[in-house]
Amino acid sequence: MGILAAFLVIAIMGLVLGFGLAFADKKFAVEKDEKLIQMEKSMPGANCGGCGFAGCSAYAEAVCKGEAEIGLCSPGGAALAQKMGEIMGVAVDATQERKVAFVHCRGNADVTVQQFIYDGIDDCNAAAIAQGGPNACKEGCLHLGSCMKVCPVGAISRDEKMMIHVDPDKCIGCGKCTTVCPTMVMKLIPASAQYVVACNNHEMGAKVKKACQVGCIGCKICQVKVPDSGCKVENFLSTIDYAADTSGLEKAAALCPQKCFEKR
């Protein structure tokens, strides 16, 4: 009897309060902006924060209020920008190319000189505090995988040689890894890029050669001998201008004495 009474009393109270709340929810329902509902639905929903807002719905709200530009969402890319333009009723120039992250470094413990053994916190920024990390090259990859931890889609992996790889199909181009990386060796490149200069060292040739076997020494062979490669050497580092003519990149890659070019 006691148990039954207790059960019934609590059950009835729960039911009455539950139905009361359900009724109140209908009565006090807040109408949402029709545009906002559509916008939130079309968002990728990764909440990566690449746009600079707290999440997808925060960005959608800012766009609806006219406080943010369309096209800041890199996971959504051109298709989303187009759709958002349709919802807001404005024309959008949707010619942006999808961007993906790439580690501009081919170094590992075998080819890069190690100055000491780092035995601290398993984090690139912590290692960078300790004299810029164990690598003799202070601008290369530290291999501790801080980028893997921040990646919202798990596109970044590490192989047995501790080399970091970004899966271009999975990468949404939010740029989180580029901001967490202390050496800024992680950069965004166009998804269609065929070749990348996989080095980030701005030191002069002799210093680079002492530190790493696969570093760019700034010899300018790619720039001078293959003018249509799109390569430009600045501060002793070759960078590819992807907007320019890059048809000669294959030839430039073959000519590179340090084999810095990486084919994708």
Place this chain on the structure above:
Amino acid sequence: MSYIGILITYIFIQNFILVQFMGLCPFIGVSKNSESALGMGLAVTFVTTVASVVTYMVQHFLLVPFGLEYLQTISFILVIAALVQLVEMVIRKMSPSLYKALGIFLPLITTNCAVLGIAILNVQNDYNLVESLFGGAAAGLGFTLAIVLMSNIREKLDLLPVRKVFKGVPIAFISAGLMALAFMAFDASLVTNLHLV
């Protein structure tokens, strides 16, 4: 005890925040500006008042007749949680800016021990329905008084040259301690001397 006696007891002598140290979480969390502090105080006052009446009814019409006094805590919390949900819906509808300012602290009124505290104190003190109503309102008003005073102090503190180590919450805690000391001056003899018992 007379109704005025109950009001004075729970607003000053037994102030829920500064004397009984209940409901400290929103006291620090929402006291950064006076507008949202007042909103929080009124929301809590509404919940304590209505919860006092409803829990009185639950206690005397459901629990006591069936001999289920041991279900007091769970049934009171059930009532309080439902009421807080209702308040949340109303505030979301009426004032989106207040809803945003209160943030997570609004649903957290559910777990504010001041609300459950007054409901249980009403039962322990054998208050009747009207006395419970006054008890609940007084508890809420005492909460509002404390949080509004605190928010005004903190607004002033923001403009003062406070040392870096004390900036923000630390100096707020120290101020809260001093306020609590001041409230200790309200003694139970106040009610007896005023012949309000």
